[in-house]
Amino acid sequence: xxxxxxxxxxxxxxxxxxxxxxxxxxxxxxxxxxxxxxxxxxxxxxxxxxxxxxxxxxxxxxxxxxxxxxxxxxxxxxxxxxxxxxxxxxxxxxxxxxxxxxxxxxxxxxxxxxxxxxxxxxxxxxxxxxxxxxxxxxxxxxxxxxxxxxxxxxxxxxxxxxxxxxxxxxxxxxxxxxxxxxxxxxxxxxxxxxxxxxxxxxxxxxxxxxxxxxxxxxxxxxxxxxxxxxxxxxxxxxxxxxxxxxxxxxxxxxxxxxxxxxxxxxxxxxxxxxxxxxxxxxxxxxxxxxxxxxxxxxxxxxxxxxxxxxxxxxxxxxxxxxxxxxxxxxxxxxxxxxxxxxxxxxxxxxxxxxxxxxxxxxxxxxxxxxxxxxxxxxxxxxxxxxxxxxxxxxxxxxxxxxxxxxxxxxxxxxxx
Amino acid sequence: xxxxxxxxxxxxxxxxxxxxxxxxxxxxxxxxxxxxxxxxxxxxxxxxxxxxxxxxxxxxxxxxxxxxxxxxxxxxxxxxxxxxxxxxxxxxxxxxxxxxxxxxxxxxxxxxxxxxxxxxxxxxxxxxxxxxxxxxxxxxxxxxxxxxxxxxxxxxxxxxxxxxxxxxxxxxxxxxxxxxxxxxxxxxxxxxxxxxxxxxxxxxxxxxxxxxxxxxxxxxxxxxxxxxxxxxxxxxxxxxxxxxxxxxxxxxxxxxxxxxxxxxxxxxxxxxxxxxxxxxxxxxxxxxxxxxxxxxxxxxxxxxxxxxxxxxxxxxxxxxxxxxxxxxxxxxxxxxxxxxxxxxxxxxxxxxxxxxxxxxxxxxxxxxxxxxxxxxxxxxxxxxxxxxxxxxxxxxxxxxxxxxxxxxxxxxxxxx
Numbered sequence: 001x002x003x004x005x006x007x008x009x010x011x012x013x014x015x016x017x018x019x020x021x022x023x024x025x026x027x028x029x030x031x032x033x034x035x036x037x038x039x040x041x042x043x044x045x046x047x048x049x050x051x052x053x054x055x056x057x058x059x060x061x062x063x064x065x066x067x068x069x070x071x072x073x074x075x076x077x078x079x080x081x082x083x084x085x086x087x088x089x090x091x092x093x094x095x096x097x098x099x100x101x102x103x104x105x106x107x108x109x110x111x112x113x114x115x116x117x118x119x120x121x122x123x124x125x126x127x128x129x130x131x132x133x134x135x136x137x138x139x140x141x142x143x144x145x146x147x148x149x150x151x152x153x154x155x156x157x158x159x160x161x162x163x164x165x166x167x168x169x170x171x172x173x174x175x176x177x178x179x180x181x182x183x184x185x186x187x188x189x190x191x192x193x194x195x196x197x198x199x200x201x202x203x204x205x206x207x208x209x210x211x212x213x214x215x216x217x218x219x220x221x222x223x224x225x226x227x228x229x230x231x232x233x234x235x236x237x238x239x240x241x242x243x244x245x246x247x248x249x250x251x252x253x254x255x256x257x258x259x260x261x262x263x264x265x266x267x268x269x270x271x272x273x274x275x276x277x278x279x280x281x282x283x284x285x286x287x288x289x290x291x292x293x294x295x296x297x298x299x300x301x302x303x304x305x306x307x308x309x310x311x312x313x314x315x316x317x318x319x320x321x322x323x324x325x326x327x328x329x330x331x332x333x334x335x336x337x338x339x340x341x342x343x344x345x346x347x348x349x350x351x352x353x354x355x356x357x358x359x360x361x362x363x364x365x366x367x368x369x370x371x372x373x374x375x376x377x378x379x380x381x382x383x384x385x386x387x388x389x390x391x392x393x394x395x396x397x398x399x400x401x402x403x404x405x406x407x408x409x410x411x412x413x414x415x416x
Numbered sequence: 417x418x419x420x421x422x423x424x425x426x427x428x429x430x431x432x433x434x435x436x437x438x439x440x441x442x443x444x445x446x447x448x449x450x451x452x453x454x455x456x457x458x459x460x461x462x463x464x465x466x467x468x469x470x471x472x473x474x475x476x477x478x479x480x481x482x483x484x485x486x487x488x489x490x491x492x493x494x495x496x497x498x499x500x501x502x503x504x505x506x507x508x509x510x511x512x513x514x515x516x517x518x519x520x521x522x523x524x525x526x527x528x529x530x531x532x533x534x535x536x537x538x539x540x541x542x543x544x545x546x547x548x549x550x551x552x553x554x555x556x557x558x559x560x561x562x563x564x565x566x567x568x569x570x571x572x573x574x575x576x577x578x579x580x581x582x583x584x585x586x587x588x589x590x591x592x593x594x595x596x597x598x599x600x601x602x603x604x605x606x607x608x609x610x611x612x613x614x615x616x617x618x619x620x621x622x623x624x625x626x627x628x629x630x631x632x633x634x635x636x637x638x639x640x641x642x643x644x645x646x647x648x649x650x651x652x653x654x655x656x657x658x659x660x661x662x663x664x665x666x667x668x669x670x671x672x673x674x675x676x677x678x679x680x681x682x683x684x685x686x687x688x689x690x691x692x693x694x695x696x697x698x699x700x701x702x703x704x705x706x707x708x709x710x711x712x713x714x715x716x717x718x719x720x721x722x723x724x725x726x727x728x729x730x731x732x733x734x735x736x737x738x739x740x741x742x743x744x745x746x747x748x749x750x751x752x753x754x755x756x757x758x759x760x761x762x763x764x765x766x767x768x769x770x771x772x773x774x775x776x777x778x779x780x781x782x783x784x785x786x787x788x789x790x791x792x793x794x795x796x797x798x799x800x801x802x803x804x805x806x807x808x809x810x811x812x813x814x815x816x817x818x819x820x821x822x823x824x825x826x827x828x829x830x831x832x
Contacts, residue, residue: 013452015442016628018434022457026431036429038464039457041438048454055471179430188522190487190529210460211488212427214568221432276699276720282706283692283699286720290698293774293807301726303719304692304702310717310760314730344726358709386521390547391709393570 001172002037003029004056008049008067008077009151012041021066021156028157032165033174033226034062044068046080053084053146061144061172064164067151069134071113077148078121078137085139087121095126095135102133127163131155136163145171175226180236182243183252185217185259185404192218192250199239199246207239216400217252217259249413259403260288266410267298267347274406275346276302277315277336279327280354280370285399300346305336315339328353328365330373330382337375337382348409349375350402354387356394370398374405374414381405381414417588418453419445419478422468424493425567428457428483437482437572444573448581449590449642450478460484462496469500469562477560477588480580483567485550487529493564494537494553501555503537511542511551518549543579547571552579561587591642596652598659599668601633601675601820608634608666615655615662623655632816633668665829675819676704682826683714683763690822691762692718693731693752695743696770696786701815716762721752731755744769744781746789746798753791753798764825765791766818770803772810786814790821790830797821797830 005025011017022039029036037060042048049068056063068077082089096118103110117133120126127136127149134150136159147164149156168174184192189211193200200209206227212219222239224232244251253262267274276285286302289295303314308327311317317335325331333351341349354370361367368387373380385401387394408414421441427433438455445452453476458464465484472479484493498505512534519526533549536542543552543563548571555562563580565572584590600608605627609616616625622643628635638655640648660667669678683690692701702718705711721727724743728735733751741747749767757765770786777783784803789796801817803810824830 012439013442013455014446015439015444015452018436018439019455020434023428023431023434026429028431030430036431037459038468039429039435039455041455043453052454181432188524190527191524193488193529194527210426210490211486212432213486214433219432221427275726278699278702282711282715283694283702283718283720284706286694286699286722287703287811290700290720290722290772291808291811293772295698296722299698299722301720301722301730302699303730304699304706304717306702306706306712306715306717307689307760310691313761314717314719314759343730344723345729356706356709386523388547390570392707393547395703395707 001034001062001174002060003034003062003064004037004060005039006049006052006056006063006065007039007041007151008044008065009041010043013043021151021153024153024157025064025160028160028165030177030179032168033176034168035177035225044076046076046083049077049080050084053081057141057144057146062168063144063146065146065148066156069148069150071117071133078119081137081139081146081148082121085121085123085141087123089119090122091118092120092126092135094128095120098128098135099133127159129155129159130162131158138164138167176228178224178227178232178236179221180233180240180254181212181219181221182240182254183217183219183257184247184250185252185400186250187218187247189213189218192247195247196243199243203239204235207236216396248411249408252407258288258292259400259407261292263403263407263410264289264292264295264298266407270410272347273298273300274348274350275300275340275344277340277349277351278302278304279306279311279336279352280356281352281395281399281402282306282356284395285350285352285402288399288403300344302344303340311336314343316342326365328355328369328371330371330384333371333373333382334375334380337373337380341375347377348406350406351375352398352402354394354398356391356398357389358391368394370394370401372398372402372405374402374409376409381409417450417478417590418476419450419480420453420472420476421455422465422472422479422481423455423457423567424460424465424481424483425457426459426490429459437567437569440569440573441480441576444576444581447593447595448584449593450584460490460492462492462499465493465496466500469497473557473560473562478584479560479562481562481564482572485564485566487532487549494535497553497555497562497564498537501537501539501557503539505535506538507534508536508542508551510544511536514544514551515549543575545571545575546578547574554580554583592644594640594643594648594652595637596649596656596670597628597635597637598656598670599633599635599673600663600666601668601816602666603634603663605629605634608663612659612662615659619655620651623652632812665824665827668823674704674708675816675823676701677708679819679823679826680705680708680711680714682823686826688763689714689716690764690766691716691756691760693756693765693767694718694720695722695727695752695768696772697768697811697815697818698722698772700811701766701768701818704815704819716760718760719756727752730759732758742781744771744785744787746787746800749787749789749798750791750796753789753796757791763793764822766822767791768814768818770810770814772814773805773807784810786810786817788814788818788821790818790825792825797825
């Protein structure tokens with residue numbers, strides 16, 4: 001079954017807010033077996049809204065609208081829908097009582113503006129909003145369903161869970177869609193595609209593969225649509241197990257897992273810890289580790305050694321080696337990783353030193369040159385990588401690459 | 417002039433990624449005098465893409481597409497556009513050289529999949545992508561313009577700034593809208609509105625004020641629409657000068673300036689430097705400082721003292737004071753700031769220590785409790801703040817508040 005989403009509001013079109021409602025609706029309805037066929041954002045304009053609704057009702061069995069239900073003048077969704085389907089706006093007594101209770105509980109005056117929230121098209125089903133004063137609306141239209149919800153995320157979400165989904169399950173026979181996503185790191189999309197081509201070619205027809213690339217990693221999603229097969233989830237797991245055997249170094253995990261979470265889990269299982277010595281990544285690796293709740297179990301801390309004096313005085317890098325080889329060198333990366341491991345008492349030390357750009361490159365060490373090292377109880381690994389010319393990208397890529405060294409080591413994929 | 421955006425990709429419809437590109441495009445094109453009339457998201461499906469493009473070209477003079485330009489099978493935008501406009505996909509030699517250089521510079525194999533990135537519809541203008549292997553495409557269609565860009569945000573943004581906007585300015589007569597945005601920090605929207613009410617009331621009619629609130633700061637934008645008045649920019653500057661006199665502590669700067677950039681500029685002018693000692697912010701302050709090119713002129717480095725042993729061993733916090741008062745205390749914050757100032761040789765030291773959450777709160781120090789300190793050559797300032805319950809929000813808010821201490825001190829607004 002296919003649904004379309006229409007989000008209403010100038011603030012989306014001028015980019016003042018990012019439309020996060022649609023992604024949430026895509027996930028939530030997808031889990032309930034409803035595929036989103038299209039998302040359309042239009043302005044607070046009656047003819048735009050009418051055109052979008054008419055055209056969506058032609059394609060989809062369910063049209064979900066969000067936004068434009070507030071009490072002020074620029075909120076015109078309700079009036080527009082009533083006109084469109086030749087309905088009257090009349091006071092809904094249940095909504096009236098509900099809105100009054102809510103307004104008075106907040107100690108506010110139940111004035112004309114607020115009372116207008118209880119005016120609804122006369123042939124719609126009122127969906128009570130427990131988190132705000134704009135009720136939702138459910139309209140049946142020639143076997144199709146049109147639902148209009150407020151745009152405030154937590155009000156919309158409450159209405160979907162409490163009112164819309166139960167009614168959809170009654171109204172439609174919903175199939176079950178299954179998705180699972182694997183996170184890979186370290187192979188560009190084209191290389192990954194080449195490596196896993198035999199696996200991809202051997203996938204059964206009803207398992208759909210999608211590549212979801214981002215700047216830092218490629219995610220691979222397997223989907224089974226409209227299935228009641230109790231084996232489908234196990235089938236996806238089995239295919240991913242085969243994939244994992246094919247690219248053990250590159251497969252980080254499943255779902256929303258990050259490199260730092262995957263590394264953190266491996267550290268936790270071993271009762272070990274890590275510390276970071278960052279020059280060109282400037283604290284970003286530490287930030288990425290500590291963004292996750294519970295990081296204190298395995299993350300001991302770090303040093304951002306931006307100035308060379310911090311590298312020598314705090315991390316114990318040899319000043320002569322630094323002068324001879326330069327800050328962006330194997331020996332400095334190695335001594336930084338060993339130094340931070342020593343001063344923090346962590347099991348492992350990770351380091352980065354490089355030229356993030358846009359200035360500071362030389363012919364031998366152009367912008368994007370980064371040395372990274374991993375110090376372990378038994379030795380130190382160091383790698384030089386050449387990233388690109390964009391500072392923020394270089395910082396993120398070097399951070400990911402350095403964290404991945406730890407992950408590879410903990411998985412036994414990195415050997416001296 | 418009206419443009420429409422079409423974003424292509426199942427990952428948007430199933431909610432796996434939030435479409436942040438559209439909001440950025442809405443802001444960026446809006447600043448250039450182009451209004452977004454509609455945003456449509458469709459799946460990686462040829463007939464869906466064709467329907468969306470045809471219908472958008474009926475309404476808008478410019479259609480901007482993002483996504484579906486990768487080298488793998490599920491990326492079908494290029495092939496679909498070629499078929500739609502009866503064009504052949506042919507190798508674009510400039511793109512071929514560019515993609516090869518980029519692939520080889522990364523030390524990757526220039527294989528068949530990568531080479532396919534240089535195949536383009538034969539009557540389109542190739543837009544070189546400096547940040548990735550998928551070139552953009554510009555097609556003229558009966559006086560209307562269709563632009564197709566990769567969906568990876570930094571690639572799309574680079575193409576818009578470097579290639580698309582300059583061509584749009586040549587191709588269309590864009591109205592001249594003037595915008596300038598002031599960044600404020602430290603006042604909630606309602607408080608700010610109260611403070612600046614007299615200024616707002618006295619604004620001339622043709623200067624439009626907009627409040628642009630975000631989680632971390634309120635931006636105030638003044639706009640003059642469709643003007644050729646050479647005085648308009650000066651008029652906006654004059655009004656902002658009056659605003660600055662009204663709220664000198666709260667006005668950070670203009671445009672896209674951040675608290676850390678504003679502080680960095682003040683440090684540069686004075687030939688001074690800063691270092692950071694971070695516990696609950698976990699490296700985020702260092703990351704925010706070093707995200708800006710040229711930070712090495714004033715940012716010396718820092719210590720992420722997540723484990724208490726790092727606070728004492730590296731930063732020299734008194735173990736007895738730590739045991740007595742706890743890690744989240746005035747004395748520990750003060751000693752961290754002084755310690756990092758001492759070991760890095762920086763003019764100023766900033767510190768944070770708190771409970772980011774979601775676990776770790778106590779009745780006396782609930783989640784969101786943060787102590788922050790600023791060590792200066794003549795003394796140390798410390799403040800306790802109570803933020804909320806969300807970890808990522810607490811990290812960002814504590815970072816901003818701590819950086820703002822330095823900014824206020826450098827502006828002479830913080831006195832002992």
